[in-house]
Amino acid sequence: MRVSATPESMKLNGSPADESDERVRRVDDWDADVLRRLADEYGTPLYVTDLDRVRDNYRRIDAAFDDEEVMYAAKANTARAVLEALDEEDARIECAAGGEIQRAVEAGADAGEIQYTAVNPPDEDLDYAVGLWRDGASGMTFNVGAESTVERLAERGFDGRLCFRVNPGIGAGHHEKVATGAHPKFGVPYDRVPELVERVRDEHEMEFVGLHAHMGSGMLDDDLGAHTEFVRRMSDLAEDCAPVEFVDIGGGFGVPYRDEEKPLDLSSLVEGIRGAFDADAELAVEPGRYVVGDAGILLMRVNTVKDTPETTVVGVDASMTTLVRPALYDAYHPIRNLSGGGETEPLTVGGPVCESTDVFCENRPMPRPERDDLLAVGVVGAYGYEMASQFHSQPRPADIGIQDGEVRPIRRRETVDDITEKESSF
């Protein structure tokens, strides 16, 4: 099948083409005919990933940060096809787990270019990463947030590139659960960093190269003030710890989920960052969501429409196991009825999981669907499939890639056998 994810006319948000904004792909911008055909051919629930959009998003943010290093934070979406597309764009990859490193390398990434952010790393992850480093990936940077991780690296004979993850004491983002910047779990407390750097320089063979912090996720223009303050703190710290090769200020650059939200103004963001940073060090960023968020859409089929005194309940075949963000973070995702729908009324859309958190929205005004209507959930490319689970014995859905007009499955649909094959009777 040859398709384009967006209609030829490119009527974005119902507005004329000349008002279109290439910085955002709304749920309405996807070609409904193409999505209906994909749902018919591959079944639902179904993720669709537009790899051309992934490339465009990466190119846009890489161009905006033209003097800085831009790494893709793999945790947002580690599909092989996504990692391969970004490898072709020459993106460096930031990995937060041994499994992510393995998948990035299998997708073509040069292990010596990877930055590994090790948060309470299990032994196997450290063994694997140090093994790659020893086998030739000498440029791999280990980003650690606790002194004990330094000791564990030293015990493994590591004397390569070391970066400290800092707890900057400032957090922000779309939900308190992703405002990592101020959470004690992450990073070395800000005030303790200089002394730790000193100790590494005195007592270890490792090469201290950088400082890193991630303030939180999902920031839009309103958060830029806090972000500038955060960058200023990191700049001061880099001066205290000089010489420092680079300061990595993390990711967290948001994408609009709601229609009324505007896409991030990248030039103001970059200007703010550069204005707040005057240490003698390179700057690095590691966006995840910005690169993949609006490149993904989730298709689901209506199986139940039930009137209740409180709301109209719409049952669908996707659930919190397919997309957990609404249940976990109260995240808003736009939903579009690709079959049309009737009068607008408040709808509560939920899946087959026997949990009250298994709802995509509650009382949201939307056209009333009928059984078998096809609904599309927008902006699911980041932390969508990536956080999918098999809870409730739900096999994970298929993921269909679109690239250069071609359509191909990039993750096959799981079956219940995929869940049970690793089990044995006692």
Ligand SMILES: Cc1ncc(COP(=O)(O)O)c(C=O)c1O
């Ligand atoms: C250390 C680090 N870097 C980068 C990211 C990517 O964040 P985002 O997808 O919001 O850009 C995260 C997300 O949690 C992170 O923890």
